[in-house]
Amino acid sequence: MMIDYAIYLILAVFVILFLSSAIRILREYQRGVVFTLGRFTGVKGPGLIILIPYVQQMVRVDLRVVVQAIPPQDVISRDNVSVKVNAVLYFRIVDAERAIIRVEDFMAATSQLAQTTLRSVLGKHELDEMLAERDRLNSDIQEILDQQTDAWGIKVTNVEIKDIDLNENMVRAIAKQAEAERLRRAKVINAEGEQQAAEKLVEAGRMLSAEPQAMQLRYFAALHDIAGERTSTVVFPLPVDLLAHLQGQPGADK
Template sequence: MMLDYLAYLVLAVIVIAFLMSAIRILREYERGVVFTLGRFSGVRGPGLIILIPLVQQMVRVDLRVVVEDVPPQDVISRDNVSVKVNAVLYFRIVDAERAIIKVENFMAATSQLAQTTLRSVLGKHELDEMLAERDRLNSDIQEILDQQTDAWGIKVANVEIKHVDLNESMVRAIAKQAEAERLRRAKVINAEGEQQAAEKLVEAGRMLAKEPQAMQLRYFAALHDIAGERSSTVVFPLPVDLLAHLKAGGAEAA
């Protein structure tokens, strides 16, 4: 009786171990790459998967979007400026078979490829382009990575440059450049204002020269403005035309 009980117990343990090694449950976002005696036999899932113990093995693959932080890279721009640039990479597996068979470690391979591509693409541009045209650079990096990782069954969804770090001397140089640019713009605006004011004065002078009565009205208006000020000294401007008339009268009398 005792031997029969032990036999049933051993049989139950073997059955439970068989079921535990044979049954797999895959979530909706998971796929299983199955190998039979070392040879690829298909991709299964999601749901309940039954394997033959000791004959079949399965590798789980997550199909969700992976967020990979690209560590800071030393980049020398086309105008010989040394900067540190880091980025974030968004990718997902679209072919579980190729992601497991074609590359040993798709996570490490994608990360290393992103680092080298980041240095290669940014090294072809100047510092101003890195700071002002990030969208275009992100698109260029994403396109190159997507083409190279397609053989691994990986789709690169997006690449975002996070930070472009400069050393202190370069920060000071950029600040001086920005200040000089602001001063230049201020001087240009001031010169344009002076030019417009001179053009208006010339136009006003031509109009007054055509109408002598308008010049007299302007003269009286100036006298009115002077008289309205609180000053002990009043200066009366003498029109140049009056001097010309006096000179002409003196010449006739002579």
């Protein structure tokens, strides 16, 4: 009797071990790459998966978007400026079979490829382009990575350059350049203002010369403005006709 109980117990333990080895449950975002005697036999999931113990093995694959930080890279720009650049990489697996079979470690492979691509792409641009055209550089890096990782069943969804670190000497040089640019713009604006003022003065002079009475009215307006100010200096403008008459008087006596 005891022997029968022992046999039943052994069978129960065997069944439990068999079921625990055969049954797998995959979540909605997971897939299982199944190998039968070492050969690929399919991708299964999500849900309940039943395997043949010791004959079939399964590798779990996560299909969610992976966020991976690209460590700072030493980049020399096209205008020979040394900078440190880091970025963030977003990618996901779209083909679980290729991600497991065609590359040993898709995480490490994608990380190394992203680092080399970041240095290669940024090295073809000048520093001003790195600082002002990040969106275009992000798109270029993402496109190159996506083309190269397609064979691994990986889709690179986005690349974002985070920081571009410059040494102190370069920061001071950029500050001087920005200051010189602001001074140049100020001088150009001042020159344009002088040009416009000169054009308006020439136009006003032509209008006043056409009507001599208008000049007298301008004299009276100037006197009114001076009288309204608290100043000890008073200027009395003389009519131009009177000055011309005085200048011609000595000639008349002779």
